[in-house]
Amino acid sequence: MILGLLILSNRTIYQLRSRIDKGLNIMYSSSTGSIQAAIKKLLNNGYIDYRDIQDNGKKKKEYYITDAGRQEFNTWINSPIDSAGIKCPELSKIYFMGFSKQKKRFENTQEYITELKNKYDSLKMICDESELFMHSNNYDNLDKEAKDIIFFQLATARFGRDLMSFAIKWYEQFLIEMRKSDE
Template sequence: MGTDYIILGLLILSNRTIYQLRSRIDKGLNIMYSSSTGSIQAAIKKLLNNGYIDYRDIQDNGKKKKEYYITDAGRREFNNWINSPIDSAGIKCPELSKIYFMGFSKQENRFENTQEYITELKNKYDSLKMICDESGLFIRSINYDNLDNEAKDIIFYQLAAARFGRDLMSFAIKWYEQFLIEMRKCDE
């Protein structure tokens, strides 16, 4: 429901047409989720069906348009989402949407959820580090030398993905630990 939460957050800020939503998402939020008209329209339909948003017909330069706004149910859904721990299983970088809208969350949830996310990142880092360490041992073994080139190629890219994930987790852990320090200073 990634794009859905982006839309709910933007509609908390102001009522918008689909064009305005897409324009705003294109201005930096598209790093988190798709800003294609199709994905926005699908999210709008889902949000309407769930009762999280509604619309009113407006006239803009003589053209009839739908202006969307968030409902009370939509605010509750958004608040439940923004006050829950960060989910690392996203399409692009869902945690950025949490940070972008974190000013709407309860102060105590900010620290707790960020700390929980750091713990989750550390667990993922440990798993990826173990995979990288074991793979490194395997690559230096005689068994690896006996593999055909295709198998070596597959292992190389799988290990590269594991290394990338490990290094990404390492960066994210450091970044979020610093962010936690900055949050505490900001909220003093």
């Protein structure tokens, strides 16, 4: 994920985190700790490097991809899609929810539905804006490679949006079923 984002543009850790938070966090954790761990590993492998920059009087590290990083990214992106499947760690909470207090079951599930709706709204906005852009003159003037990049990024956002839509419906139905089972 980090290599791909750095191919698009050089970024600070803050910029990486902000970009991941804008729709990519369904694929990758946007926690500073996760990003810093990935950055450290990529630096140690020589896949990225950094330069010190000044931003509003503050010294920051701006990371960029190296030739070795581009080669590693190209190897990864051209390999088959991993068939490990989608993992939903939040389902472990559902699996063991019978041990929780009844009131907390409803509260936590409703809170999670709210989070899902917020993610859905963000992804829907990205999809809507991207689809508008794809029907504009600016898009028509792009070369084939740029159009391909946009196409696949939009496909990923649509997958996330549709996944959030499914999850919202599933958890809302689950909430109804929980209420019925408590009657």
